[in-house]
């Protein structure tokens with residue numbers, strides 16, 4: 001018994017064929033659409049059946065759409081997939097099966113077809129940093145956007161996910177691994193084929209968001225030891241501090 005969450009933003013060429021493939025494989029499908037201008041949300045609503053649609057007012061970020069899907073899910077086993085067919089619906093039953101006995105199931109890309117050099121490079125660097133800093137090579141594809149997880153697990157760690165970001169699975173897993181280790185995580189392999197219709201919504205802000213999240217709480221920032229006066233300085237004392245250049249120094253470092 002699974003809920004499938006599909007975040008969408010301008011996926012009008014893909015959404016109906018995808019729902020035709022995925023709806024029969026799940027108890028429910030939850031489409032989280034950010035008011036796509038191309039009518040994706042309406043098309044999903046017209047599909048009916050076991051498809052539920054959440055329309056948010058504007059583009060609010062992939063990770064926040066994923067979390068909203070988990071919050072809406074009626075099943076405890078939830079699978080997240082892109083709307084663009086790069087995550088093949090045929091893998092959904094495999095993830096669902098593994099999710100019966102695991103907390104997190106990653107659909108790992110053993111082969112990627114159709115990406116350019118730049119996208120390969122971004123993905124390789126992002127994966128290498130995650131492996132070095134958090135997973136010591138024990139997770140096959142921590143950057144995957146195709147995964148299953150228990151609703152209860154994701155809701156426990158949802159505060160650690162950056163809403164605008166792209167890497168919800170990475171943020172959840174790094175906390176999960178810290179608390180429980182690797183035994184509750186399984187992986188199934190598949191071949192990723194890049195989308196035929198529409199364009200990727202991954203852009204520089206999402207990449208920067210990931211880099212920020214990598215180092216958040218990992219590398220302690222050196223603290224600046226600035227003496228705080230115990231007594232409120234009088235105006236004359238303040239004048240003296242200002243004239244000594246202390247304030248302009250503070251302004252510069254802030």
Ligand SMILES: Nc1nc2c(ncn2[C@@H]2O[C@H](COP(=O)(O)OP(=O)(O)O)[C@@H](O)[C@H]2O)c(=O)[nH]1
Nearest residue numbers: 007008009032034060061062065082083200201
């Ligand atoms: N609701 C919502 N969906 C999004 C947003 N950004 C991307 N998506 C959807 O999330 C999925 C992943 O985005 P995609 O552009 O395919 O990223 P890529 O696979 O990394 O190139 C697709 O189904 C998009 O339509 C967003 O801000 N809000």
Ligand SMILES: [Mg+2]
Nearest residue numbers: 082084086195
């Ligand atoms: Mg995609």
